[in-house]
Amino acid sequence: MALFKKDKPELEKKNVKPRTPAQKFWEFFKNLLFAAIAALIIKTFLIETSRVPTGSMESTIMVGDFLFVNKFIYGSSSPRNVPFTDIPLPYFQMPALREPKRGDIVVFEFEGERDEFKSDKIMNYVKRCIGVPGDTVEITSKVVSVNGKEIKRPPHIQYTQSTQPKGVPDFQIFPKGSPWNKDNYGPIIVPRKGDVISLSVENIEKWRTIINRENEKQVVTVENDKVFIDGKQVNSYTLKKDYYFMMGDNRDESWDSRFWGFVPRDKIVGEAFLIYWSWDPNIEFSDFFKLLGSTRLNRIAKFVN
Numbered sequence: 001m002a003l004f005k006k007d008k009p010e011l012e013k014k015n016v017k018p019r020t021p022a023q024k025f026w027e028f029f030k031n032l033l034f035a036a037i038a039a040l041i042i043k044t045f046l047i048e049t050s051r052v053p054t055g056s057m058e059s060t061i062m063v064g065d066f067l068f069v070n071k072f073i074y075g076s077s078s079p080r081n082v083p084f085t086d087i088p089l090p091y092f093q094m095p096a097l098r099e100p101k102r103g104d105i106v107v108f109e110f111e112g113e114r115d116e117f118k119s120d121k122i123m124n125y126v127k128r129c130i131g132v133p134g135d136t137v138e139i140t141s142k143v144v145s146v147n148g149k150e151i152k153r154p155p156h157i158q159y160t161q162s163t164q165p166k167g168v169p170d171f172q173i174f175p176k177g178s179p180w181n182k183d184n185y186g187p188i189i190v191p192r193k194g195d196v197i198s199l200s201v202e203n204i205e206k207w208r209t210i211i212n213r214e215n216e217k218q219v220v221t222v223e224n225d226k227v228f229i230d231g232k233q234v235n236s237y238t239l240k241k242d243y244y245f246m247m248g249d250n251r252d253e254s255w256d257s258r259f260w261g262f263v264p265r266d267k268i269v270g271e272a273f274l275i276y277w278s279w280d281p282n283i284e285f286s287d288f289f290k291l292l293g294s295t296r297l298n299r300i301a302k303f304v305n
Contacts, residue, residue: 047071048270050107050124053281056248056255057126059156060105061272061304064281064296067126069107071270073097080109086122093266100244100268102151104129105304108246109267114174114260117212126272127256128154131245133192133265139185139258141166142251154249155305161252174261175206182251182258191243191262198236199227207237209261214240241265275302 019027048069055063071077075096081088100106107126112119131137131146138145141163145151164170166184173180180186191197197207204227208220211229219230226233243262248254257263280294 048107049276050126050272052126054255055253056250057105057128058250058253059158060128060154060249061126061275062278062296062299064279065275065299066277067107067272067304068274068276069270070273073271074100074268077269081122086120088122099265100129100132100271102129102132102135102146103154105272106244106246106263107269107272108263109269110260111213111264111267112209112260114172114176115209117209117218124269125246127246127248127254129244130247130257131190133190133242133244135190135245136187137185137190137245138187139183142183144247157249157251159252160250172259174257174259177205185258188245190245191239191241193239193242193265195239196236197239199234201225201227210239210243211237213264244268272304275299275304 048071050067050069052061052063052065052067061067072094073096075093077093078091079089080091105126106129107124110119110123110125130144130151135146136148142159143150164181164183167179168181169179170181173182173185175188191210199207201222204220204222211220212218215230221228221231228234229237242265244265245257246263247256247258278296278299279291280296283291283294285291
């Protein structure tokens with residue numbers, strides 16, 4: 001009688017050596033590095049996050065809301081500053097899917113106050129786009145018109161103050177020396193790239209800041225009733241950028257283009273589209289559990305429009 005050997009299993013168990021602490025650390029580091037690179041790519045080219053610090057867009061967007069910002073729709077850019085600092089970086093911008101249009105809720109880098117050549121801090125603002133390059137914007141008793149027609153009012157627009165009378169100028173208003181106020185403003189034309197503006201000692205203060213910013217240094221001077229740009233006498237200037245006019249939906253509590261001027265196209269970061277988190281901003285982060293308990297669940301995953 002033949003003797004048969006016991007069949008061997010098809011797969012023999014291999015001897016697996018346990019990983020050393022160094023190997024475990026290296027694998028953890030690789031996973032962490034991959035996650036960081038993926039997050040950087042998403043943040044740089046696709047989705048930016050933004051916190052809302054002021055009530056200028058209430059009740060469309062509220063203080064304490066955290067937003068997702070679509071960056072690629074207007075053209076993604078590489079990082080504009082060193083993270084967590086106000087140190088600017090040279091950056092490049094990719095082609096846009098489309099340009100900002102009236103009614104968009106836009107996130108942009110704030111260039112500075114009306115008479116400032118440059119802001120001391122790098123800050124992102126969020127406002128609604130009211131005027132695009134070439135538009136004529138006018139406000140009459142709080143009613144906004146563009147190119148002679150009243151524009152559609154945002155769903156959550158609000159007013160908190162009485163109307164300032166026409167003909168009563170506000171010294172804070174843009175541009176400097178204008179006879180307007182926030183409720184009766186303009187008409188004013190939103191500048192566009194290639195526009196040729198006439199310059200004189202009478203109107204140079206209206207254009208000084210824009211010209212200096214476009215040239216990235218203080219180039220405008222006035223001497224003996226003559227205007228000079230970078231030491232050369234001029235009577236006109238050709239604009240290098242397209243500009244936009246921005247306003248907050250909380251019209252009486254918004255510090256916007258009526259006060260500090262136009263937003264250049266290259267400073268636009270993206271379009272705000274979704275609230276991903278929201279809580280009470282009046283509670284200190286040190287009281288974390290109370291802050292967490294203030295979460296406004298009805299605002300999470302809410303699209304903004």
